[in-house]
Amino acid sequence: MTVKKILEDFSPRDHTPEDGPGGRRQHLESLLVRINKCFVDVILPSVFAVQEDLQQAGFWNQLNVGQSSVLSSGKPNIRNVELYFFPERIQQLPFETSALERTYRASFEPSADLRKISMQIRFPQRLSPVREDQIRLAAVEEINTGMVDSFLEEFILGSIDVYKSDHFLS
Secondary structure (H helix, E strand, C coil), rough: CCCCHHHCCCHHHCHHHHHHHHHHHHHHHHHHHHHHHHHHHHHHHHHHEEEHHHHHHCCEEEEEEEEEEEECCEEEEEEEEEEEEECCCCCCCCCCHHHHHHHHEEEEECCCCEEEEEEEEEEECCCCCCCCCEEEEEEHHCCCCHHHHHHHCCCCCCHHHHHHHHHCCC
């Protein structure tokens, strides 16, 4: 099959009117609203609870919530959530440009097709490879509080394990 034949087979003329710009925009917006609802109803309450526990225990943490807006209404939607954690009882990290590179990060963000949410744990690069960075992918409808709580618990326990092993090996 030649490139010319492939391009002829993929012709914009074949799209139905409902697949036009308005139909695709509505579909995209409905996916964004569904993801936002998952973040607001399921993910953020669990993240806020973990953040409060970390603050009460005196551990440094930082929460970043990325937002975008719905195209037609301009209503803000949550795009991603990142929880940074450093397993020492300090109020703030020493100011350095690479301070966040030394922290442990749990992030939640939608997949490219907006049908799934990726849950990722990242450990600092300088640490020994005791545990690999971990990624879980789940459909938006499958995500529940138990799954998010389990993921965050694994994140905190894994971070402490890696931190302890790094200090043991150095």
